[in-house]
Amino acid sequence: MSDEIKHECGLATIRLRKPLSYIKEKYGTVMFGLNKMYLLMEKQHNRGQDGAGLAVVKLDMAPGTPYMHRIRSNVQQPIADIFASIGNDVKELEKYQPDLLSHPGFAKGHIPYLGELMLGHLRYGTQGKNLVEFCHPFVQRDLTPSRNLALAGNFNLINVDELNQMVNAELTELEKNSDLKAMLNVIHHFLVIEDEKNPNTPDIAAVLKQSAIHFDGGYNIGGLVGNGYSFVMRDANGIRPSYYYIHEDYIVTASERAAIRTTFNVGENEVLELMPGCALIIDKDGHHTIEQILEPKERRACSFERIYFSRGNDEKIYRERIQLGLHLSKPVLEAIDYDLKNTIFAYIPNTAEVSFYGLCKGMEDYLNKRKVERIQSWNGSYSEEMLAEVVNRKIRQEKIAIKDVKMRTFITEDVSRQDMVQHVYDITYGTLRPNEDTLVVIDDSIVRGTTLRESIIRMLGRLKPKKIIVVSSAPQIRYPDCYGIDMSKMGEFIAFQAAIEILKERNERHVLTDLYKRCKELKRSNELHTENVVKGVYENISTQQLSSKIAKLITTEGVNIPIQVIYQTIEDLHECCPTNTGDWYFTGNYPTPGGNKVCNQAFMNYMEGKNVRGY
Template identity: 30%
Template sequence: MDDLFHECGIAAVCHFETDKPSELVPDKDPNQASRLVPGMLLDMQNRGQLAAGFTTFNPYRLQLIDTHKDVGGVAEVFQMNHQERYLNLMQEYAGQAAIGHVRYATCGRDDRSYAQPFERHHIARSKWFSFVFNGQLANYLELREEILQTTDFHLTRETDTEILNHLISRELSETPDLDFLVLLSKLAQRLDGSWNLAYMNANGDMFVSRDPRGIRPLCYAVDGPLFAAASESVALTHLGFAEDSIQNLEPGHAIIIDHNGLRVEKYAESPRKAHCFFEWIYFANAASNFDDAGVYLSRKRLGEELARRETVPIDEDTIVVPVPDTAKAAADSMAFELKVPSLEGLIRNRYIGRTFIEGSNRADKVRMKYTPLPEIMDGKRVLLVDDSIVRATTLKELLRLLRERGRAREIHVRIACPPIIAPCYYGIDMSTIGELFAPDFMADTVITEAEEQAMADEIGADSLRYLPVEAIAECVGLPRENLCQACVDTIYPTPAGEELFRKAVISRQRGNQNCSRIFDSE
């Protein structure tokens, strides 16, 4: 609702046995395996629309690994709407292995130098590598300061991806033929946060790894000689992998492909699983399934839970309207349980690009992005379902639009998520308490009906209801202890996350930001 963004998504493919053709690769040609990556990235475009790119490996060209990347959507970067240009690009970068990336930045500028993959050239093939990264390092500032103070390295970008680039480069400089498991083990001792990686060097060796807490999802599949991995399972399904062949990479594990073939290895202990619950509520593709929990079914159960808690009188003039697009599954299931229509009274313009509306004010953005349908909402009691409220700035304008142009009689906002009361330091674009809507209204981490009504009055709704924290694990279908819910319960799964939150609360209390009730007694 408030243009909440995720860090990114990663993909990898490798035709690791070149003498055995794969049915899933174009023309059964191992060197066409790289052509699978743009389609995989397109399936993960929901995870980042700012930039895209891939690096491919081909032992028969001078540029053993070569990278193509740029700012823009996947179709734009890979020229997929121009068949001849796209085919020429695929031929130029043809290879038996590739890694790819879609990006939205929680830090760093919107230019090509920040796009991934990051490729490091070197005359030694084992030190010539490229990698992609999904997540965010909670101890980024500490690592950055250490690099700048204790080495002669120079950092040119404000991004944790460059920190990883330096750490990997330094380990390879000290031990050129460093075993991948040793490298990952060393990284695990230094990094705090979420950090899924796909890495490939100029020997064609590759690894795909998931951080020890599994904060971000990562799936993989093997079909004969073809291996593929992605942040979304739907990207593997669309390649043609059988559903039962798609697996979750366990936290603290890596898939390694080298001259010894393919193997799954453990590189670090997992202190606890801490899967980000927001993946199921908001970020992930509704067709994906990971960590033994389906995204669509999770959202369906969220709607059922909203229905069970509904107190507004239901009559023939009551309708449910989802805020497009991620709230639709919850809205539909809520309406089904309440036995009222779920109608698309709000149409989203999916063809307005990010740059086109960048310079406009908030009201203009909402008017250009959403069109209310008065023929659906005129005189109706509307249960408006959304997946979350972060800053509420967009929601305020949207409610004004629904009353003025949609002519809704009543608007009751229903949120398929608890109040967001704390920042995320693991890859979601909400880094300060001050930018959040809920904390200024709440005296405790559990919201009251009076506080919900105060929020409703602030945004211009007749009423507002959230789901409680305890409902999330049951709706997602995973044990509470396996989820990271720090943004709604302030329980951070890593030491650096805890420390950043402690400093954020102190800063808030000292008046560096507007005072927040919920943290007054901390």
């Protein structure tokens, strides 16, 4: 994705079902669980690089002995930092007890993060600054073990204020906007009530049922309770992903199926999806149940997971991304007037590579069809040279764009900063014939268009192609997200900017003011969540009109080359990714009422000139 957006988060849990002595005997090391947690988190590092955290609960510790520990980091490589710290603790202890790891009980008592329950998290910050205090897991401590709670998740909640008010939470300034803190307060509130009914063995399913009914958002959350219980729960629409694997020695969960498969070397069908509204609950003895916490609603799993966020080494996601590219081949062929001889195909690194393969496959299918037609037209009368010329024709693919390491400007001056941004990408010179070849480049999606305009188009223009066609494997992003992706400022979307320009050119600015008035009316009556008013912005603008205007907006000043933008259609997206139908950022059809509220608020913020998030 050329436009960097903060998104998602990664979750991982491991519950060892056997004593550490058994684990050491069978797997050769008492550190088996921690080693696997490290791998689970590293295999999901794409999901969060602003910070990481780990919480551990030890079972059957002597009274007065610490049993819940947490470590967090927000340095440049937080996963490595956390596990290096744990490793250093072990090395320090081994100075005094060289055979420390040979004695599971002794090691467990002295190594803080060696325990049976582990909760790992990777953070992409969508709320607050990138302070270590915002890194998950959060912990609510209590003198009673069954009331100690560590919580982490991949989510955003829309109704944070309402949740905090419901439980009369006392918050610091730092905590007021934290959706994780709000969720922790609510779950802990009901955990305490349940523990009063059933001391030391609270019904976790009951706690989650009382809590989750109040959450407005998409989420995959994991929690550890001090008495040895643990849980992972998914929202009722299945917006955020959640997978698990049950083994006789351990139970594992993660945000991505492939992470579990790689870490534990298991088959695809052995890793199961946690269904919408369900929770995987594990008791203190290691027994698990799948509980239906919320009545499942229409499945609206986030389609961006398949387009971009999840790693593409999952075979289903890989095939779906191939299909996303393949479905774009027809409009691209039409755009180049079927002239493959004078067209070069490339992709914008790195994650658009798989959809690029699909696009090229579509081109190859067309070219092979033409080859057959050409040979058949000869009616058996052809020379070796004629046959060789046809058979050797190939799709022209080149490594055009190169993304350099993340560049950080050391100058705050706007002009200097803009000059630096232009060089985030570089090109391979001499890869096309100036003024003869059309250049087709595919990207995962076009969110803000900033990098295209300020860097990529300018860079590609140096090659002097006859025409540049930018292809997006995702549809037009028109609306904000509020379920885990940091896209909540209306004015930043290139599609919205294009719509505004079109309305201005038509002298229809009144459309915006009318919609703004409607939003204000709904807000006054506390009904901002009842409809998506912003759909009216696009009501009389066709997809093609919007694409044409976007092409003009991303055209860099001084680049006199025709630019065309081609987007995936909503229909083809759903055909390619049939299990992930969440498309609210494209269609405005939000799965929860809070989505409408955030979208309308984001529009009002734009109209009022407020550069703030929509929730």
